[in-house]
Amino acid sequence: MHILLGLALxxxxxxxxxxxxxxxxxxDVVNFAHGVFYMLGAYAVFLVISLTGSFWIGLAxxxxxxxxxxxxxxxxxxxxxYEKHQLYPLLLTFGFSVAVPDLMKVIFGLIxxxxxxxxxxxxxxxxxxxxxxxxxxxxxxxxxxxxxSLWLFLKKSxxxxxxxAATLNSRMVEALGIDVARIWTVGFSxxxxxxxxxxxxxxxxxxxxxxxxxxxxxESFVVVVLGGLGSLxxxxxxxxIIGQVVSFVSLFAGQYSKVAIFIVMFIVxxxxxxxxxGEAGRH
Amino acid sequence: xxxxxxxxxSLKIVWAILLVLAPMPxxxxxxxxxxxxxxxxxxxxxxxxxxxxGILSFGHAAYFGLGCYVTGMALRYLELGxxxxxxxxTLAAGLAALALAALAVKRQGVYFAMISLAFSQMLYFLALSxxxxxxxxxxxxxxxxxxxxxxxxxxDLSKPLSAYxxxxxxxxxxIFAMRQVLNSPMGRLLPAIRENEARxxxxxxxxxxxxxxSMAISGLFCGLAGGLLTVYxxxxxxxxxxxxxxxxxxxxxxxxxxxxxxxxxxxVLVFLCLQDVTGNxxxxxxxxxxTLFMALILLFPQGVAGTIRQRVRRRMAPAIPEQQx
Numbered sequence: 001m002h003i004l005l006g007l008a009l010x011x012x013x014x015x016x017x018x019x020x021x022x023x024x025x026x027x028d029v030v031n032f033a034h035g036v037f038y039m040l041g042a043y044a045v046f047l048v049i050s051l052t053g054s055f056w057i058g059l060a061x062x063x064x065x066x067x068x069x070x071x072x073x074x075x076x077x078x079x080x081x082y083e084k085h086q087l088y089p090l091l092l093t094f095g096f097s098v099a100v101p102d103l104m105k106v107i108f109g110l111i112x113x114x115x116x117x118x119x120x121x122x123x124x125x126x127x128x129x130x131x132x133x134x135x136x137x138x139x140x141x142x143x144x145x146x147x148x149s150l151w152l153f154l155k156k157s158x159x160x161x162x163x164x165a166a167t168l169n170s171r172m173v174e175a176l177g178i179d180v181a182r183i184w185t186v187g188f189s190x191x192x193x194x195x196x197x198x199x200x201x202x203x204x205x206x207x208x209x210x211x212x213x214x215x216x217x218x219e220s221f222v223v224v225v226l227g228g229l230g231s232l233x234x235x236x237x238x239x240x241i242i243g244q245v246v247s248f249v250s251l252f253a254g255q256y257s258k259v260a261i262f263i264v265m266f267i268v269x270x271x272x273x274x275x276x277x278g279e280a281g282r283h
Numbered sequence: 284x285x286x287x288x289x290x291x292x293s294l295k296i297v298w299a300i301l302l303v304l305a306p307m308p309x310x311x312x313x314x315x316x317x318x319x320x321x322x323x324x325x326x327x328x329x330x331x332x333x334x335x336x337g338i339l340s341f342g343h344a345a346y347f348g349l350g351c352y353v354t355g356m357a358l359r360y361l362e363l364g365x366x367x368x369x370x371x372x373t374l375a376a377g378l379a380a381l382a383l384a385a386l387a388v389k390r391q392g393v394y395f396a397m398i399s400l401a402f403s404q405m406l407y408f409l410a411l412s413x414x415x416x417x418x419x420x421x422x423x424x425x426x427x428x429x430x431x432x433x434x435x436x437x438x439d440l441s442k443p444l445s446a447y448x449x450x451x452x453x454x455x456x457x458i459f460a461m462r463q464v465l466n467s468p469m470g471r472l473l474p475a476i477r478e479n480e481a482r483x484x485x486x487x488x489x490x491x492x493x494x495x496x497s498m499a500i501s502g503l504f505c506g507l508a509g510g511l512l513t514v515y516x517x518x519x520x521x522x523x524x525x526x527x528x529x530x531x532x533x534x535x536x537x538x539x540x541x542x543x544x545x546x547x548x549x550x551v552l553v554f555l556c557l558q559d560v561t562g563n564x565x566x567x568x569x570x571x572x573x574t575l576f577m578a579l580i581l582l583f584p585q586g587v588a589g590t591i592r593q594r595v596r597r598r599m600a601p602a603i604p605e606q607q608x
Contacts (some may be wrong), residue, residue, distance in 0.1 A: 023290070030393055030396070071510070077577060077581070078608055080581055081580065081581070086392070087339070087537065088580055091533065091534065091576075091580055092577055092580050092581075093535060094530045094533070094534065094576075095534070095573045095574070095576035095577040095580065096435035096573065096577060097573075098527070098530070098569050098572060098573030098576070099569065099570050099571075099572075099573025099576075099577065100573070100576045101569070102568075102569035102570035102573065103567075103570050105567070106567055106570065128403050171515060182576065196540075212525075218401075218404050218526055221400065221401075222397075222401060225394070225397045225401075229393065230392075255412040255413045255415075256412075256413055257409045258404075258408035258411075258412075259413060260408055261407055262401040262402070262404050262408070264403045265397075265398075266398070266401055266402070266405070267388070269387075269394070269397075269398055270386060273389065273390055273394060276395075
């Protein structure tokens, strides 16, 4: 039971971490605004549901809308900074993560917006003899599907191949006549789109609030660093581990669940500095 | 043969900064002036690691917050005097920075930033719930007894102006100490580590030990700033440990211009004054500051102080560079 609950929690971490790791791998940007896009995803699902009434349209459009916002942010805010010190894009995303939640407070108010569970997924399902919330099972399945398609996209499609190449050596890709700036924009919007999907999926459980992204930003960093920056397999493994850690520590010592995340990361990094799946040679 | 190296930071700069900042209460409100001094110490300490040594830490809230909490707890539970409590807070922060740096010194760039971030978040969540009994959890540490000092002159620190002069004294101490650190043989090596660590190492200098020292001293300054905040506020807010504090100090430092002595102080001054001004007509300070900050990064890539200096230099230089030989 707790393994499954941890799995559901881990699934959301996986979505976030996969997005973060794609952005880092491709753009070398540590995206401190990742949690903001998670939050935007939750608000997008709330908005679209109140307009169309359908959870499913909401879920899909949340990722797309937020991905587009991310593309705009990348083009207008991040792009002018790539030439400069690595710190500047990082700081810009920090500025973004200070400003945007406040903007959401202006627009939507301080109180969170609740999102209802879709009817088909409310209630419990019997797994053997244990009742398990249907919605959490859905999260696990959805994440598995999304991650598989992401993996297929990166491995099999042409665009995915270019993205992987740009991760390894963007100059070379540019020399081959491919517009790398466009690839970066696409990569960034896919990355934050995944964060938004995570937020949209989490919305019925936690309700959308302006500050919901603050803590999860750091937690998804932990997941990514644990797995190894820039590695998709690492993001999945890291998400699974952190999901289980939180789930079990909250069972035995609730107060320590957040502390435990950082202790685990601490230990792993000291033993294996590059994270579990980090490639040697990358910084 | 022996040639005495010129000190990169002259006493003049230090006195100039002190002379400019000391009369602040005449222009600004006294609490704001006090806060500027406190955060200036914090930013100076942070910049020793980031600007001078090139260590990217995203967890300096840990040392600041530790300084706050240890000072506060020493005052409240141990009932120590103000000076010993401050000393304790400063040392605790320095030790924590030393320990973290010693553990993680081999990790470069982003990984070091992540480890330091994780460390500070760990302290934040520890203070939030498991140690609630001691730290007051979300409410922060309250009920710190009324503060006053007897030496060198009886001073009631709950009065704004006396708190200001108390802070100013430590600010002066800190800024002279920082100049001393940067002018010392060790301090002269720190920028070399920032520029090219491998070369420093190959010249036979213990670059890891130097980085650890730099972090530890940086931690001392941050701890002192934290302790002073506790004395000034009379309580410790939990937000001092939050990663937004790390981000904000980084924001102010870079806004002012890292790699310069006065840069972080200028950044703090500009940032806190703007915060105060906008606070008068809007509650949405974060929206404003975040946007302003993004604009400043895009417009002033060298930081405010750095860009101004560059402009001045350009104006002083002859319009057409003389290239004839």
